[in-house]
Amino acid sequence: MNKTLKLLKLFLSSLLLFALIFPFENIFASTLDSNSKDFNNTNNLTTISYSEEDYISSKKTYKEISNQTFKQNMNLFNSLTYNLNNEYELKQYIYSELKKCQTKIDISRFCTSLTPNDADYIFNTYFDTLYEYPDIFYTTDSVSFTYSTDSNNFISFCELQITYPYDKDTLNKVINDFSLKVAEINDLYLQDISNPLELEYEIYDYIINNTKYDYENLQSNTVPYISHTAYGSLINGIAVCDGYSKAAKVLFNLVGIDSGIIVSYEMNHAWNYVKFDNQYYHLDITWADPSFDTGKHNYSYFNLSDEEMSKDHIWPNIYPNCTSDKFSFLRKDIGYKSFRLKDKIYYDNYENKIKSISISGDASEVVLENTPSNHLIGYNNTLYIALGNEIKSINLSSKKLASFRNTNSFINNLDILNGILYIETYDSGNFQFDLKTPEDVNCDGIVDILDLSTLGLKYNVKSTDSIWRRRFDINKDSIIDLFDIIFLTKKL
Numbered sequence: 001m002n003k004t005l006k007l008l009k010l011f012l013s014s015l016l017l018f019a020l021i022f023p024f025e026n027i028f029a030s031t032l033d034s035n036s037k038d039f040n041n042t043n044n045l046t047t048i049s050y051s052e053e054d055y056i057s058s059k060k061t062y063k064e065i066s067n068q069t070f071k072q073n074m075n076l077f078n079s080l081t082y083n084l085n086n087e088y089e090l091k092q093y094i095y096s097e098l099k100k101c102q103t104k105i106d107i108s109r110f111c112t113s114l115t116p117n118d119a120d121y122i123f124n125t126y127f128d129t130l131y132e133y134p135d136i137f138y139t140t141d142s143v144s145f146t147y148s149t150d151s152n153n154f155i156s157f158c159e160l161q162i163t164y165p166y167d168k169d170t171l172n173k174v175i176n177d178f179s180l181k182v183a184e185i186n187d188l189y190l191q192d193i194s195n196p197l198e199l200e201y202e203i204y205d206y207i208i209n210n211t212k213y214d215y216e217n218l219q220s221n222t223v224p225y226i227s228h229t230a231y232g233s234l235i236n237g238i239a240v241c242d243g244y245s246k247a248a249k250v251l252f253n254l255v256g257i258d259s260g261i262i263v264s265y266e267m268n269h270a271w272n273y274v275k276f277d278n279q280y281y282h283l284d285i286t287w288a289d290p291s292f293d294t295g296k297h298n299y300s301y302f303n304l305s306d307e308e309m310s311k312d313h314i315w316p317n318i319y320p321n322c323t324s325d326k327f328s329f330l331r332k333d334i335g336y337k338s339f340r341l342k343d344k345i346y347y348d349n350y351e352n353k354i355k356s357i358s359i360s361g362d363a364s365e366v367v368l369e370n371t372p373s374n375h376l377i378g379y380n381n382t383l384y385i386a387l388g389n390e391i392k393s394i395n396l397s398s399k400k401l402a403s404f405r406n407t408n409s410f411i412n413n414l415d416i417l418n419g420i421l422y423i424e425t426y427d428s429g430n431f432q433f434d435l436k437t438p439e440d441v442n443c444d445g446i447v448d449i450l451d452l453s454t455l456g457l458k459y460n461v462k463s464t465d466s467i468w469r470r471r472f473d474i475n476k477d478s479i480i481d482l483f484d485i486i487f488l489t490k491k492l
């Protein structure tokens with residue numbers, strides 16, 4: 001009896017030793033194959049690769065699979081059961097490891113109920129993670145994983161292998177640049193806004209104003225991977241549709257707006273969905289960008305219902321239903337002569353009136369009667385309207401109308417970008433005016449005692465403090481102090 005027990009102990013400990021050594025031995029024995037979906041089986045260890053393109057095309061097959069009968073779907077059903085238990089934790093784990101730029105991510109503990117048939121599910125979970133957290137922009141567009149199975153064909157070892165297209169210093173630099181840029185956008189554009197809908201408009205407008213569509217590379221079929229990333233949009237200012245969508249998702253994540261990215265294999269296109277007031281809406285920032293398609297689009301692709309969107313888009317039925325048409329007023333009532341300032345959209349609908357409507361469409365009013373215009377644009381509580389050769393300004397608090405500039409010929413277009421007013425005339429050239437007034441710290445279009453008291457509230461705040469706002473630092477010396485007050489007082 002004692003001898004049998006000893007033998008059993010010996011047998012069990014050698015089994016344990018074998019199990020411990022086995023995976024390590026085989027990690028070193030395995031070789032990677034970068035070819036998509038190529039299999040490489042070495043000593044019971046298999047390596048498969050999968051690209052973002054495979055991921056996008058899987059969104060198409062998902063639609064087809066979901067139409068098949070239950071029996072044919074047992075494998076899918078099994079992985080869906082598994083999804084419910086573990087998917088969130090797996091994504092969080094992958095995300096945290098990618099944040100640390102790990103080249104190998106051991107996900108064995110998440111995969112014990114899976115078989116090799118579920119490989120695509122693992123890959124899709126990896127890419128789902130990248131689409132949920134596009135601040136991970138610094139991996140290549142493909143991933144490999146190596147696995148082994150036990151005697152019942154369940155996965156016993158499973159490791160993702162990540163490649164980064166940069167050396168270590170460059171990798172650190174691009175990540176650092178990106179997070180500084182996101183912090184700057186937050187500081188300048190988002191931090192002071194508490195209304196979630198206004199935040200959504202601000203993010204949509206920010207990306208349209210600061211990203212150009214990568215046409216040049218599209219035409220020569222040389223779009224670099226970076227144009228498909230949030231980095232392409234936010235840092236380079238150049239992107240294609242998924243770059244626009246990922247940049248928006250990064251900013252929506254930052255401010256806590258529930259959103260996602262819709263990929264359409266059929267259209268070779270991507271856009272966002274956003275949740276507002278318990279309803280989902282489509283948002284296509286790429287198609288709304290005048291650099292994608294000339295002409296001002298404004299809110300033509302802001303918060304659309306499925307019905308509105310399906311006029312020129314198709315997508316797999318795996319995304320949230322968008323049934324509300326609350327924002328269709330943006331397409332129906334408001335033309336290209338419109339501009340949003342904070343929580344109102346100002347517009348001229350060929351009635352010789354300037355009207356405003358709240359960004360939710362709930363309340364509208366007439367701002368100015370008898371004020372025809374050809375173009376309308378706004379900045380810091382002031383509207384600029386052009387008619388013929390003249391530009392007028394309207395302060396929205398006082399409703400005071402004043403002549404701003406006269407040009408010698410017909411004004412073709414007005415544009416405002418980052419505080420600069422661009423004027424395009426028919427035959428006397430183009431002009432620009434810097435409208436920025438750093439002393440107007442509360443951004444209401446005038447410099448007065450209110451700015452002084454607003455500045456006073458930030459007195460002695462330094463750039464390292466959490467309540468820092470760079471627009472209060474008028475002389476740009478990283479502290480809000482007496483010197484800023486002196487600058488402001490000179491303008492009173």
Ligand SMILES: [Ca+2]
Binds near residue numbers: 442443444445447
């Ligand atoms: Ca002011």
Ligand SMILES: [Ca+2]
Binds near residue numbers: 483
């Ligand atoms: Ca200062």
